[in-house]
Amino acid sequence: MSNVQNVVFDRAAGYYDQTRALPPHEASQLTDALWEALGAAPASHVLEIGVGTGRIAGPLAQRGLSMMGIDLSGSMLAVLHEKFPSLPVALADMTRLPFAAAAFDGVIAFHVFHLVSGWRDALAEAVRVLRPGGKFIYSIHGRDPNSVNSQLRTQWRRLLADQGIKAEPPGIRDDAQVDQVLRQLGCRDHQQREVIRSREPVTARFVLDAMEKRIWSDTWLVPDDVFAQTMGVLRAWASERFDLDQVDQDEYHVGFHVYTV
Numbered sequence: 001m002s003n004v005q006n007v008v009f010d011r012a013a014g015y016y017d018q019t020r021a022l023p024p025h026e027a028s029q030l031t032d033a034l035w036e037a038l039g040a041a042p043a044s045h046v047l048e049i050g051v052g053t054g055r056i057a058g059p060l061a062q063r064g065l066s067m068m069g070i071d072l073s074g075s076m077l078a079v080l081h082e083k084f085p086s087l088p089v090a091l092a093d094m095t096r097l098p099f100a101a102a103a104f105d106g107v108i109a110f111h112v113f114h115l116v117s118g119w120r121d122a123l124a125e126a127v128r129v130l131r132p133g134g135k136f137i138y139s140i141h142g143r144d145p146n147s148v149n150s151q152l153r154t155q156w157r158r159l160l161a162d163q164g165i166k167a168e169p170p171g172i173r174d175d176a177q178v179d180q181v182l183r184q185l186g187c188r189d190h191q192q193r194e195v196i197r198s199r200e201p202v203t204a205r206f207v208l209d210a211m212e213k214r215i216w217s218d219t220w221l222v223p224d225d226v227f228a229q230t231m232g233v234l235r236a237w238a239s240e241r242f243d244l245d246q247v248d249q250d251e252y253h254v255g256f257h258v259y260t261v
């Protein structure tokens, strides 16, 4: 809904890691790739903005980086603290970072800019707190638009649009616009890395059940009555088009952009 400024994840803290984790070998490929992209020497000082439960920052800290995390959700930070007690965190807004200029060698942003209406300010802040030559990294995550997951979510958005309702988070998904702003901020040497391209077994019933449990943040953005009504229509639509229990292998990919300040 249009008045949401930030999608804060307090309600997801209890199940985030169960629903968003990568398989262990993919998670460690991602840690290796980030480590390399940061040009990391042990003790490099790296900030993750929107750190959540520490899914990305925790393993990097275990590799010897001096990580720091900030998030607007105290509940997500509490889960992080349980898993990584020595990783320092602060309850803070990425659009107003409580750090001095040039304080970090690297800044990482994973799955956050679509959630933040002030994404331009967040980019400016990330660049401000990086030292000259420091690295700014933000994530790429994609799913096959023909996957059962994508088809169901697209159809759900159509049903909402018919009622004049948008379930779009308040931030940005357009990497070209992010690139333009970063270049205006003086970032250079853009590189794009795909780290993981993989498949996961999914059924339509699994996706519908997950939507109904409101696991994904786009389902938080509509009023309860509209949500229940559109989910009923979506389930009927899906039952006509899919064998709800047929297992498809949905393709997804994960990577990141790297810039030098």
Ligand SMILES: C[S@@+](CC[C@H](N)C(=O)[O-])C[C@H]1O[C@@H](n2cnc3c(N)ncnc32)[C@H](O)[C@@H]1O
Residues within 6 Å of the ligand: 006, 007, 008, 009, 010, 020, 049, 050, 051, 052, 053, 054, 055, 056, 070, 071, 072, 073, 076, 092, 093, 094, 095, 109, 110, 111, 112, 115, 116
């Ligand atoms: C999808 S989660 C990503 C967490 C982590 N980066 C990961 O990849 O697992 C997005 C996180 O951004 C946080 N967030 C949203 N708006 C924020 C803001 N303006 N400043 C700081 N954190 C914010 C949410 O509370 C949530 O923990």
